[in-house]
Amino acid sequence: MPQLTAKTLIKGALDLCSLPDIYFQIREMIHDPRFSMNDIGLVLAKDPALSIRVLKIVNSSFYGFQARVDTISRAVTIIGIDDLESLILATSVVDTFKKIPSEIINMTDFWMRSVNCALIAKLLAKKSAILHSDRLFLAGLLHNIGALVIYQKLPEKACRILMLAQGDRCLITGLEQEIIGFNYAEVGAELIHDWGLPDSLAETIRWQLNPCAAQTNKTDAHLLYLAVKLTDMVDMGTNVEEVLSAAPDSTLRTLGLNEFQVKQAVNLAVDEFKSTFDLLSPGKKFH
Known part of the structure; x- marks a missing residue:
């Protein structure tokens, strides 16, 4: 086989x-x-x-x-x-994703996190004076799309990974690599490619975990990396200062952002979240 x-x-x-x-x-x-x-x-x-x-x-x-x-x-x-x-x-x-077993993932929670990441990515891009920053909204929205494919096609292994991680997102990538041989970012990039979406978007999603490895879209990869870490702050019990201190030096250097600008982006995302979520997901109840 x-x-x-x-x-x-x-x-x-x-x-x-x-x-x-x-x-x-x-x-x-x-x-x-x-x-x-x-x-x-x-x-x-x-x-x-x-x-x-x-x-x-x-x-x-x-x-x-x-x-x-x-x-x-x-x-x-x-x-x-x-x-x-x-x-x-x-x-x-x-x-699009209708057949995810509810015992694996709550889809409303999944899209709430994705929309939050999308807003943070877009707002960070604006703070970085990046043109056409809405492409980062799409990257943030789709950053974890590969996980849904894993949930659909490999539900038993997905359950095992989530059980072992016990809510710690930092462990998921390593567990995916160990148990199935690849991670959600790789799967997401392949799905983006198969959908015929831009190679730049696929590369951004593929290297969100290791932005320094991106070849042609390093800035977008660094932006998405930081947006994902900032999205995870509440779940991980961390704050902006801790996220920035743990980020590679090259991330802030590449983006040209300071702590105040990052905090501004996170706060604006909070303000815009409910209305954006309701617009994108009218059938899903915000909580």
Whole structure:
């Protein structure tokens, strides 16, 4: 029997974690000059729930526009095609994983943590004066997506890993490596690749645990690394000072951030969390 790898695990899981057809249809239209924004809006309108959620996000404090945006074509004009694609992906992916055993993971808790990480990543990117910081929102939202594949395809091993970790997230990566031979970040990168999403996003997610190893997207990898550590603060009983003192020197040097800016980003994420979570996950109850 061939050795199980992150890549082969994904190949056997795509029937369980495939994105909706409308996402791929819209993505193809976005990158085809033959289609106008009106054409894209008409296709998106075939999924009223998705189009309403996208417009709600565009009109929320997430973007902070003064004038109301009431059509998809107007939304694209204001936020740009890349952000529209990211928004549609973000709103679609939250609904993608339906078959995770509830005894392994509470999906509302999973997405609450993911949305928090997404906001921290985006806000850190803004503090770092990084252009198109919303790509970091997507990286934060999807940073732990590989864990869901592991839960789906290897539930017994996943339960064993979670039991041995006893809530300590710092132990999970090593336990995954020991028990299944690879970790959630590798699986997530392979899934991003199989979905046909940018290589830059796949690399950011792959190297979130070891950002210094990233080849072409070191800044994004360092940002995601720091966002994940800051997201884990409450669970781990740590604070910003401890997170920063434990981070590689190269992380803060690469990002050009100081402790005050990091604390600002974390506090802003707290302020924005509930409204963003409700927009992305309307069927999941915030608690």
